[in-house]
Amino acid sequence: xxxxxxxxxxxxxxxxxxxxxxxxxxxxxxxxxxxxxxxxxxxxxxxxxxxxxxxxxxxxxxxxxxxxxxxxxxxxxxxxxxxxxxxxxxxxxxxxxxxxxxxxxxxxxxxxxxxxxxxxxxxxxxxxxxxxxxxxxxxxxxxxxxxxxxxxxxxxxxxxxxxxxxxxxxxxxxxxxxxxxxxxxxxxxxxxxxxxxxxxxxxxxxxxxxxxxxxxxxxxxxxxxxxxxx
Numbered sequence: 001x002x003x004x005x006x007x008x009x010x011x012x013x014x015x016x017x018x019x020x021x022x023x024x025x026x027x028x029x030x031x032x033x034x035x036x037x038x039x040x041x042x043x044x045x046x047x048x049x050x051x052x053x054x055x056x057x058x059x060x061x062x063x064x065x066x067x068x069x070x071x072x073x074x075x076x077x078x079x080x081x082x083x084x085x086x087x088x089x090x091x092x093x094x095x096x097x098x099x100x101x102x103x104x105x106x107x108x109x110x111x112x113x114x115x116x117x118x119x120x121x122x123x124x125x126x127x128x129x130x131x132x133x134x135x136x137x138x139x140x141x142x143x144x145x146x147x148x149x150x151x152x153x154x155x156x157x158x159x160x161x162x163x164x165x166x167x168x169x170x171x172x173x174x175x176x177x178x179x180x181x182x183x184x185x186x187x188x189x190x191x192x193x194x195x196x197x198x199x200x201x202x203x204x205x206x207x208x209x210x211x212x213x214x215x216x217x218x219x220x221x222x223x224x225x226x227x228x229x230x
Contacts, residue, residue, distance in 0.1 A: 011125050013038040017058035019049045019075075020091075021067045029091075033062070036122055046075040053079055053086050060129055061088040062121075064114075065099070066209045073106045073211025080107040087128040091121065094210070097143045098153070098194055100135065102212060110134040153194075153212060160187040161213055165204045 014037040020026040021044050030040040041057065043049050045068050052058055063072040076088055089110035090103045100111050109128040112121050113136050120136060127134040135143070153161070156177070163173045170188070174181045192198060195206045207213045 011037050011122075011129055013059075014125070014129060015057065015059045016040045016125075017043065017049065017052050017061045017063075019043050019046075019061065019063035019067060019072060021045065021064065029062075032118055033121075033125075036125070046070045046072060049075045050078055053084055054082060058086060060125065061086055062091050062125070063088065065090060065092045065094060065103070065211065071209060071211030073103060076103075076106045076108060077211075087131075089121070089124050089128055089134070095139055096194075099210060100139060100143055102153075102210075104133075104135075106211070111139065112136050113139060153191075157187050157191055158213065160184060161191055161203065161207055164188070164200055165208070165213060 016033055016037045016039065018026055018030050018033065018040055020029065020042070023042075023044065026042045026044065030042050034040045037060075041052065043052060047069065049061065049063060049067070049072065053061060063075075065072050067075075072090065079086070079088075087109040088107065089112060090108045091112050091114055092099070092103075093114045094100075095113055095115075103111055110124040110133060112124045112134070116136050124134040124136075156179075159177055160173060163176060168176065170181055170184050174184045177184070188200065188203075191203055191207075195203060195210075195212075197203050197206050204213075
């Protein structure tokens with residue numbers, strides 16, 4: 001949903017940085033975007049995304065979430081930590097409220113589904129370039145209808161998944177956090193349900209891939225510093 005407060009400016013001179021690990025997808029999308037902007041540069045990983053933005057080579061970023069060697073959300077946290085204000089539109093297939101909320105809190109200015117018509121992406125580009133925020137209307141409705149407790153990981157869920165990623169067993173996590181084994185198992189099941197996976201290994205990989213937990217040494221804004229509901 002776009003904010004009406006700021007007048008949209010022309011996008012025809014924008015230098016767009018497009019980040020997507022899938023080369024064919026990126027090339028096709030770049031051809032589409034180039035018709036409405038000044039130029040489009042393609043990168044395929046988080047390191048290149050960070051480098052280009054910090055080198056002042058882009059006026060606006062359009063990025064998928066999952067990229068090697070770390071996700072766009074981790075790259076975005078790093079950029080905001082470095083003081084970058086370049087507007088960023090996340091273009092993703094993920095429509096889960098949890099992922100949308102995490103992206104916006106990481107510093108994204110817009111979130112558009114890849115399933116949306118191209119016109120929606122162009123509206124998002126115009127809005128974020130003008131200093132507004134934009135979330136796909138249908139997606140916004142889903143986010144607003146979802147209980148706030150499901151919008152993002154709680155601090156305790158982050159603690160549990162972080163310790164899982166460090167190789168801790170359930171009883172060790174319980175001892176470290178001062179909670180019962182049953183509570184740890186409950187948090188673990190909630191995390192599996194949230195990310196739609198069926199094992200602890202898959203849970204950790206998916207959380208890292210999406211940037212929901214730190215992937216040292218790249219994440220400049222550790223999850224422990226994020227505000228989270230308990």
